[in-house]
Amino acid sequence: MRLETSPDLVEFRAEVRAFIAEHGPGPRRRTGVRAPEPEEMPRLRAWIGRLYAAGYLGQAWPVEYGGRPGARPEYGFIVAEELARARTWGEVGAAALAAGALLGFGSEEQKRRFLPRIRTAEDLWCQLFSEPGAGSDLAALSTRARLDGDHYVVDGQKVWTTNGHHADLGYLLARTSTDGPKQAGVTAFAMDMRSPGVDIRPLREITGTNDFNEVFLDGVRIPVERVIGRVDDGWRVANLSLGHERSGVGARGVELFGQLDDLFALAGQATVGGRPALADGGTRQRLGRLATRVHVADKMSKVVQSRMVNRTEDPADAPLAKVFYSEVNLEAAETGVALQGIGGIGVDEDAPWADGWWQDAFLYARAYTIAGGANEVLKTIVAERALGLPRDKR
Structure with a gap:
């Protein structure tokens, strides 16, 4: 490194x-x-x-x-x-992702129209990729866009759309052809989220908040000049734009170290058997193991940073760092709830510490093992692309 x-x-x-x-x-x-x-x-x-x-x-x-x-x-x-x-x-929102698509494939008119409004936050974007039948297998998307004069007419459903209820524009993938392999025939669009036929339905989650949305598209008309890149080339647009903004990898270690500091503070306040939790040998061992894993997760993120800077990336780098981070983050949240004892079942103002921050973190932490590629899928990518192991039969 x-x-x-x-x-x-x-x-x-x-x-x-x-x-x-x-x-x-x-x-x-x-x-x-x-x-x-x-x-x-x-x-x-x-x-x-x-x-x-x-x-x-x-x-x-x-x-x-x-x-x-x-x-x-x-x-x-x-x-x-x-x-x-x-x-x-x-x-x-997904402005960084949309900007990557526009800078790499957008027309000059699109760049002049959309990029300044991203920089002023006049336009917030959301990502309209995932569907009920196309999550980890994005190429299986079935939302259709058919050409009708100088517009495409879009019908379908998207899901897990973070910030969709706040977004002004959507970075949409839709199928424009069924010829050839499923990665072919996909086109990228810049869609106005206020267009007639767009129905945004927030999803109430286990955390009690509405972060994701379902987005139903019923006869939504998108002008042909809103196609990003070439028609039927959206798969390449999406893949290259996904790699455009990856600086967030550097924040993982900082986040975990902050949680670790909070856990030690909590362990100094919470009690086990009538004594401060830090006086309990089992608690100290658990925190010690977690601290070791936090340092490892941070170093894995730093390796990814280093190789990105030096252009020596390996296909295993980012997937393994993400998998390990998500597992350590989950362990930290579980520890924060466990330290509260029976109080760990409380939420918000009923929680004994931090207004239920640890309970919310615990309920959310599983999402990180799925978001950005489910851990199981990422491990398969490492096996096949980095280690050269035989591919599973599809």
Whole structure:
């Protein structure tokens, strides 16, 4: 691993930290990739616009579209880490993903129209990829788009659409042809979420919040000039855009170290057998094992960062780091609930500590083992693409 610091990176980190302290919207109440409450959106749009204007978001974009002159890959990692350290909001929605598609494949007219509004947060985007029958196997998507004059007419259903109820635009994948392999015949679109025929239905989750949505598309008309890239080439657009913005990998270790500090504080307050939990040998062993795993998860993330910077990535790097992080994050949440004893069954104001933060984190933590690729699927990718093991029969 070669991930070195330097005086200019130290100075940049201090600059970002000071900026967040002065202008940030304050800490998030909940962990995970969550949707804000509606009343939070105006100040978060303003905050996202500030981050872009200061050159902290979108800094790797070409300079002519607002990117930061002389930006280094390490800058993106630092911004993600400092936002995580402050436990505050970064970008809301799928704008980074959409920007990757537009910068890589969009027309000049699309870039001039959409990119400035991403930078000001006038437009928030959501990702319309997954379907009830096409989650881990995205190529199985069945939402159809048929050409009708100068519009495509779209019918189908999307699901697990984070921030769909806040989004102005959707980065949509739909099937425009059934010829050839299932990866072929998919087209990418920029869809207005307020179009007639778009029905957004928030999903109430086990956490009690509405972060995901179902999106039903019934005869939605999308102008042909909203196709991103070429017709039937959406699979390539999606795959390349997914790799455009990956600086968030650097925040994982920071998040886990923050949780670890909170666990030790909780163990100093909670009791086991009438004594502080930290005085219990079993509790100390559990925390010690978890601390070791947190350090390993952080080093795995740093390896991914290092190889991204040095262009020596291995197919196993990001999947293994994500799998291990999700498992350690789940273990941390389970420990936080267990330390509360019978009080661990309380939620929100009925919880004895942190207004139920650990209970919410526990209920949400399973999502990380699925989001970004289910752990089982990622392990198969590592086996087949990195280790060269025989493929399973499909």
